[in-house]
Amino acid sequence: MSAVQEYTALRGSELPAALVSRMIQIRKLHAEMLDIIHEMGSRQIEEAAEYPSRAKYLSDLLRITTRRATGLIAQAEQVAETVTPTGYVAPAVLPLVRDALHEGAIDAEHVEVIAETIKAIPGWAGTENKQIVESALIETARISDPRVVKRYGRILLARIDQDGADPYQEDNLAEPANELHIQTQPNGWVKFRGTIDPEAGEVFIGLIGELSLPQSPTEGVPDPRSVERRRGDGFVQLFHSAAQIDRKTAGGNKPHLHLFLDLNTLLEGIGTATMDGGAFLPASAARRLACDAGVIPVVLNGDSVPLDLGQEHRLVKPSQRNALIARDRGCAFPGCHLPARWTDAHHIKLWSEGGLTDLHNLVLLCRRHHRLVHHSEWSVRMVKGLPYFTPPKWLDPQRKLLRNVLRQ
Ligand SMILES: [Zn+2]
Ligand SMILES: [Zn+2]
Known part of the structure; x- marks a missing residue:
């Protein structure tokens, strides 16, 4: 009976067990394969075959990418035993991982994740810590998928860092070396790059994630922005809002920027305006x-x-803002998720x-x-006390009025 007939003859309830048993066989064979790769390495077979590297040799021999070959060699280094010419068997670097793989209990993916985690243990932490981590991760790998093992590995690494006396780590916790490099381009755009500590990074990535969700489709048109563009917009929203918070805590509506323009620019939308820092702005931006x-x-x-144009009438009073939040609940634009605080x-x-x-x-x-x-050609108007938006012609030739359905 061929293999195909064999499993088509199985009952549906028997298939999962059949699949698991095949997987266990593959894993056991994988373990044996790693032993052979390691043995070939110690006998330097690739040199005899005049290959520049073991990865290249394996890649040709097995018809796999050198990347995969390199991965196999790295795994072999972690889990294979070394037999010396005198017959002494030197244990594997990760003996528990070796045992579990030879039982077929864990996958090659588990091996990679565990090896990566153990490699990341700082040198001062000692072999004792490495053994503890290996044993804890193997326990997890026997019952969980590699992603769980990876996450648990990160938790263990963080614990070692906390308990350890590594002076570099201590300094870094007291005052992390955050960096931000800023460069204003000749066209006024600002370039930056930087590094922030993991805790701040977590907050940052969380906020940017919230602020860069794609907008819900408007008139069936999905958000056209790439993820980088959405993150960019989210990032700008972030400090735009931070500037407002600063103003509120400083007592009411304390504006933070001056915009110098002449009356024509403001009324007719012609000419340019200048900001505190001397940057020029087109009139339309000045009006916004x-x-x-x-x-x-x-x-x-x-x-x-x-x-004197009666500045005090321009600003929204806190009571008005509350009423607006009660009415709009967040950005009123069709499809926008952002809550009122933004x-x-x-x-x-x-x-x-x-x-x-006024409202x-x-x-x-x-x-x-x-x-x-x-x-843009989007416009707003009030209908029975609620804001409605008119899309540009290219989006909807009939220019039907839209509400943000997320707020209804
Ligand atoms: Zn406006
Ligand atoms: Zn919005």
Whole structure:
């Protein structure tokens, strides 16, 4: 009977056990294969065959990639025993892993994960710690998949670091060497790169993850942004909001940036404006920034004399913001997930065009959608006290009114 008939003759309930038994056989054979690879290595078979490396030799012999061959050699180094010419058997580097693999109880993937973890144990931690980790991970590997073993390995590594007296580690915990390099490009864009400690990294990655979720499809069109673009937008939202928190704790609405522009720029949207740092902005961007409570527009007449445009009426009062949160609950833009803490109040009729700071003229928008509403053909209007959005023609030729369905 061929192998095919053999298993087609099995009952459905017998198939899982048949599969497991095959897997155990493969793992046992894998263990034997590693022993042979190790033995070939100690006899330097590849040199006799005039190969520059063992990986290249195995790659040709077995018709596998050199990458896979390198992996097999690395595994063999961890789990194979060495028999000396005098017949002495030197134990494997990871003897418990070896035993479990020869029983067929663990997979090659487990071997890799355990070997990686043990390699990451700092030198000062000693062989005793290595044995403890190996034994704990083997116990886990016998009952769990390699991802669980990897996670448990990280926990064990963190414990060793905490209990250990490694002076470098201690210093690093007291004052981690966080770094951020910032470089302003000639075109005004800012480049940066940096490194932050694992704890801060965890918070950072968590927040960026929350802020870079893809937007729900609008009119059946999915979020067009790549994951890098979404993360970039999330990152900008992060410090945009941090700047606001700073302002709130500093007592009310303390703006943090000045925007200098003349009356024509504000009213007609022509010309340019300058910021505190001297950066130039196009008028449309200036008008958006004038919408932001964090920015004080300093409007100048033709002689560069500041005009009084009644700043106090421009800013949203805390009671108004609460009412907006009750109404919009977060960014009101169709499909946006971001909750209220990440939003600004946008003036539907611009403040500079006489738009009032009252609930009927305000809508909560995250930073990205605030930009979109100011700089694209998307527009907002109030219908029966609720904000509705009109998509650009390219998205919906009929330009139907949309609500954020996530908030209904
Ligand atoms: Zn706005
Ligand atoms: Zn939004």
